[in-house]
Amino acid sequence: MLSADRDAAPASALRMWDADVASRALGMELEELGDGYARVRMTVTDAMVNGHGLCHGGYVFMLADSAFALACNTEGPTTVAAACDIAFVAPVRLGDELVAEGRERTRFGRSGIFDVTVRRGDAVVAEFRGHSRTLGT
Amino acid sequence: MLSADRDAAPASALRMWDADVASRALGMELEELGDGYARVRMTVTDAMVNGHGLCHGGYVFMLADSAFALACNTEGPTTVAAACDIAFVAPVRLGDELVAEGRERTRFGRSGIFDVTVRRGDAVVAEFRGHSRTLGT
Amino acid sequence: MLSADRDAAPASALRMWDADVASRALGMELEELGDGYARVRMTVTDAMVNGHGLCHGGYVFMLADSAFALACNTEGPTTVAAACDIAFVAPVRLGDELVAEGRERTRFGRSGIFDVTVRRGDAVVAEFRGHSRTLGT
Amino acid sequence: MLSADRDAAPASALRMWDADVASRALGMELEELGDGYARVRMTVTDAMVNGHGLCHGGYVFMLADSAFALACNTEGPTTVAAACDIAFVAPVRLGDELVAEGRERTRFGRSGIFDVTVRRGDAVVAEFRGHSRTLGT
Numbered sequence: 001m002l003s004a005d006r007d008a009a010p011a012s013a014l015r016m017w018d019a020d021v022a023s024r025a026l027g028m029e030l031e032e033l034g035d036g037y038a039r040v041r042m043t044v045t046d047a048m049v050n051g052h053g054l055c056h057g058g059y060v061f062m063l064a065d066s067a068f069a070l071a072c073n074t075e076g077p078t079t080v081a082a083a084c085d086i087a088f089v090a091p092v093r094l095g096d097e098l099v100a101e102g103r104e105r106t107r108f109g110r111s112g113i114f115d116v117t118v119r120r121g122d123a124v125v126a127e128f129r130g131h132s133r134t135l136g137t
Numbered sequence: 138m139l140s141a142d143r144d145a146a147p148a149s150a151l152r153m154w155d156a157d158v159a160s161r162a163l164g165m166e167l168e169e170l171g172d173g174y175a176r177v178r179m180t181v182t183d184a185m186v187n188g189h190g191l192c193h194g195g196y197v198f199m200l201a202d203s204a205f206a207l208a209c210n211t212e213g214p215t216t217v218a219a220a221c222d223i224a225f226v227a228p229v230r231l232g233d234e235l236v237a238e239g240r241e242r243t244r245f246g247r248s249g250i251f252d253v254t255v256r257r258g259d260a261v262v263a264e265f266r267g268h269s270r271t272l273g274t
Numbered sequence: 275m276l277s278a279d280r281d282a283a284p285a286s287a288l289r290m291w292d293a294d295v296a297s298r299a300l301g302m303e304l305e306e307l308g309d310g311y312a313r314v315r316m317t318v319t320d321a322m323v324n325g326h327g328l329c330h331g332g333y334v335f336m337l338a339d340s341a342f343a344l345a346c347n348t349e350g351p352t353t354v355a356a357a358c359d360i361a362f363v364a365p366v367r368l369g370d371e372l373v374a375e376g377r378e379r380t381r382f383g384r385s386g387i388f389d390v391t392v393r394r395g396d397a398v399v400a401e402f403r404g405h406s407r408t409l410g411t
Numbered sequence: 412m413l414s415a416d417r418d419a420a421p422a423s424a425l426r427m428w429d430a431d432v433a434s435r436a437l438g439m440e441l442e443e444l445g446d447g448y449a450r451v452r453m454t455v456t457d458a459m460v461n462g463h464g465l466c467h468g469g470y471v472f473m474l475a476d477s478a479f480a481l482a483c484n485t486e487g488p489t490t491v492a493a494a495c496d497i498a499f500v501a502p503v504r505l506g507d508e509l510v511a512e513g514r515e516r517t518r519f520g521r522s523g524i525f526d527v528t529v530r531r532g533d534a535v536v537a538e539f540r541g542h543s544r545t546l547g548t
Contacts, residue, residue: 022193025184047162050206056159057218058202062195069187081194083494083542085222085359087405089382106391106398108363113401115389117380124380127387129403131361131494220357220405222496224542226519243528243535245500250538252526254517261517264524266540268357268498296467299458321436324480330433331492332476336469343461355468359496 001030009033010074023066026059030070036104036114038070044096055092064116064128067102071114072132079112082133090125098125110134138167146170147211160203163196167207173241173251175207181233192229201253201265204239208251209269216249219270227262235262247271275304283307284348297340300333304344310378310388312344318370329366338390338402341376345388346406353386356407364399372399384408412441420444421485434477437470441481447515447525449481455507466503475527475539478513482525483543490523493544501536509536521545 006014013033017023023040026048032039042063050056064086072079092098102116116128143151150170154160160177163185169176179200187193201223209216229235239253253265280288287307291297297314300322306313316337324330338360346353366372376390390402417425424444428434434451437459443450453474461467475497483490503509513527527539 016187020187020193021183022185022187022196046158048159050153050157050159054217056157056199056202057221058195058199059159061198061202061221062193065193065195065198080191081225083222083224084194084198085220085403085496087220087387088218089380089385089387106363106401108398111363113361113363124382127380129359222359222540224524226517226522226524243500243538245535248500250498250500261519264517266496294461294467295457296459296461296470320432322433324427324431324433328491330431330473330476331495332469332473333433335472335476335495336467339467339469339472354465355499357496357498358468358472359494361494362492 001032005032012076013038013070013073016073017070020066026062028063028066033070033074035074036071037074038067038102040067040070040100042098044092044094044098046094049094055094055096057088060088060092060098060118060126061086061128063098063100064118064126065130067100067116068114068128068130071102071104072112072130077134079132079134081130083131084128086126086128088126090123092120092125096120138169142169149213150175150207150210153210154207163199165200165203170207170211172211173208174211175204175239177204177207177237179235181229181231181235183231186231192233194225197225197229197235197255197263198223198265200235200237201255201263202267204237204253205251205265205267208239208241209249209267214271216269216271218267220268221265223263223265225263227260229257229262233257275306279306286350287312287344287347290347291344294340300336302337302340307344307348309348310345311348312341312376314341314344314374316372318366318368318372320368323368329368329370331362334362334366334372334392334400335360335402337372337374338392338400339404341374341390342388342402342404345376345378346386346404351408353406353408355404357405358402360400360402362400364397366394366399370394412443416443423487424449424481424484427484428481437473439474439477444481444485446485447482448485449478449513451478451481451511453509455503455505455509457505460505466505466507468499471499471503471509471529471537472497472539474509474511475529475537476541478511478527479525479539479541482513482515483523483541488545490543490545492541494542495539497537497539499537501534503531503536507531
């Protein structure tokens, strides 16, 4: 993300991202942050390939989960994942460039539901839904 | 797994595991394999810590997903994950030693449902359910 | 639905609806049908109240499921629910008028993912996601 | 349930069941209640058949949901469904006699996870997982 964009981005989510060693170690790049919204990019490397010669679903999950974590922390108080589900729509291979877009669907009390779509170009490769929980004040 | 145990383990799942660079790169150890069953161990390292100082849910997912992938490939034909869900039951921290146990719940046609419980000692830290799909004959 | 609207609606979904005794017995009204889209209305009656004095989640599920079934049958070949999940966002009470809107999210091979939001006025009361499977050739 | 069995059953779940007009209107019979456990039976009637000549998935859900609600209320404080998912494993038809068995999987804080299997004889027809939330004291 350009520093100009960083200035306008929600501080709570940015702080979380800056401290998120795990996501950056996987080469994830934060592309955009907005209210209840985040877009993250990742390229599939050798280390992410599983026993079927395909990208381990866990890495696709991790990309989606990062977009979810960012999107649900754009409003301030620390918010964590309570539960998530993912459907694997198309196989992902070495070298594929994936983009995950997370978007708030609804919020109620301390809970929230966020949808994340993971795409390679225009093709959807996974659909993820995350349930968030905001930690007590 | 001891080599004696390897001899008795389902060959299809073992082959998959041997080719699974991603899971071993995370330090996962296969402890036991049986019919529709797998147990895998992983220690939480620095690289797995996220922005809240906790283990990134994605790594807990990946451990559960590996136990699922192994369990659903113990019967022969190549079987992949179609969809998964995970509930995060307790926080996981740096140094925690996690054990994931995956077990077949039901099979129907080319589909299967597997449950994976992730524990630290006796405490459950995550419950995972995976839906598998066996690839064409 | 007005007969003028019926003329423009996808025939496959309409036929299914006309044969769906169960949904009509619950007083559901089909309000709109489009490509991968359906909107259905239902009022909560005495018979739908559960042991906590609230609408049984099963009836909210059934309304969402009907919108899902309609939306995923708008394209022709018979399509059934393979799996669904629902999150209950707000309590629903006797007399509440609920509207479920189902919308295709993605399709791949014989599978599809549809999202259904159930609202009372502007307030979301449940979020549902359905996984569909199109039958034989 | 025989009155002898009622005497030994958890009072909180029994009270809930006695007030649950909806479940009894569908002909559900409570067969057994224990700690974190419930078994409920239901026969598929004409009114439960959907547009494909099969039992509406919503009624299978409702049966599973009732077993879940009972099982998660066996320990006292009022507990409600927060979210549920169901996989439809085999078609269900008019006249089928279904039995749903719900069992606690894990509890943490005010949350719980319960698994419900719905069977026709020995054959599994649906697998359900419910997430419960105990209401504040």
